[in-house]
Amino acid sequence: MELRHLQHFVAVAEDQHFTRAAERLMVSQSGLSASVRALERELRAPLFVRTTRRVTLTEAGRALLTEAERILDRVRAAHEAVAAVQGVLRGTLSVGAEQCIAGVHVAGLLAAFRRLHPDVEVRLRQAGTDALAEEVAAGRLDLAFGVRTRTDHDQLRSVSLTSEAMVVLCRPTHRLAVAGAAPTPADLAGETFVDFHPDWGPRRTTDAVFVTAGVRRTVALEVNDVFSLLDLVEEGLGVAVVPRHFRRKRETLTALPLEGAGETEYETVALLPPPQATSPAARALMGLLDTPSGHSVAGSRSPAGAT
Structure with a gap:
């Protein structure tokens, strides 16, 4: 099994097309097809289901793809390591x-x-x-x-x-901003929340704060970028519990320290x-x-x- 066979196989798997893969690799389509067939003969298994429009991986092909990508990554790493020793x-x-x-x-x-x-x-x-x-x-x-x-x-x-505290962001006219006191998670019960998707770090940090405090909250407005979150809060559609540095991105909003968050920090x-x-x-x-x-x-x- 040669590295070029694995490189050709991975390219076809990525493009799902022999012609496009050959153009990207700057090799002839016949040479690319021969390389993949040689790999299939060696492994004694078909790697692709071929049609006139596209190719898809067989079960054996999917298994090989994971290992082939890992091998090629390690080969690249080896080249980079040698270059680094040489100062480049x-x-x-x-x-x-x-x-x-x-x-x-x-x-x-x-x-x-x-x-x-x-x-x-x-x-x-x-x-x-x-x-x-x-x-x-x-x-x-x-x-x-x-x-x-x-x-x-x-x-x-x-x-x-670095680490920093979490704060409550709201409009200056919001009841929390008017009161001026640092709210606790319990003070936020019943509020409409704007927050990120659950796999984002700030969301997980905020969820941990409320779980620790025993306060249930519902995120009604879920976004996937910071500025959408800030826009929604600025329009008064909800409040957000976010890392303190978010306040610098929208200074028209009020940021209040969140009391009772314990040791939880971002x-x-x-x-x-x-x-x-x-x-x-x-x-x-x-x-x-x-x-x-x-x-x-x-x-x-x-x-x-x-x-």
């Missing part, structure tokens, strides 16, 4: 991040990294922390910036970046594989956070520590 970073840096996290300015950090390592292709994916953690654990992301949650990620290291972390599996590019990016050039893009940080 190459390859790809795949980063995940939740929206508007505290402790690190992702755009500024990636820009600083690209200036230092122009030969590395930078990719970014936004999602909730749990989804990003799964991507890092599976090797599809080199690292991710998210939120510490109660969900255990045994395969990952968690490096603390903690931003970097999620990485074990040291031996961390790519040279990921190590270089994390190193930027601890250098003078990285201070301008990192924001305020608590001392980093791995768990």
Whole structure:
């Protein structure tokens, strides 16, 4: 089994089409077909169901795809590791991040990294922390910036970046803003809430606050981006419990400290594989956070520590 056979197989699986895969790989379609047939003969199993319009994976093909992607990822990592020893970073840096996290300015950090390592292709994916953690654990992301949650990620290291209190955001005319006192979770019973989808870190942190306080709440307005949440609160459609730094994105809103939240805080972390599996590019990016050039893009940080 040759690496090129696996590369050709993965390309066809991704494009679901031999012609498109051949064009992307810049090889002849006949050569690509012959490569896949050679792999099928060696494995003694058909890998694709072929039709005139598209190809789909067989059960054997689906099983092979997972392993083939893992093998090719490790080969790329090996090339990158050797290049790093020679003092040159190459390859790809795949980063995940939740929206508007505290402790690190992702755009500024990636820009600083690209200036230092122009030969590395930078990719970014936004999602909730749990989804990003799964991507890092599976090797599809080199690292991710998210939120510490109660969900255990045994395969990952968690490096603390910063932590902050949760606040209640509302309109200045809302009864809570008029009262001016810091509300407790019990004071918010019966309020209409705006919040993120359940896999987002801020939502999980807020849910934990209310569970701990024994107060039931219902999220009536569920969004998938920060500015939609702020718009809905500004229009008086609900209140939101969010990390304190969200207030800086919409200063027309009132932010009130949330009393009775106990030890619950919003903690931003970097999620990485074990040291031996961390790519040279990921190590270089994390190193930027601890250098003078990285201070301008990192924001305020608590001392980093791995768990």
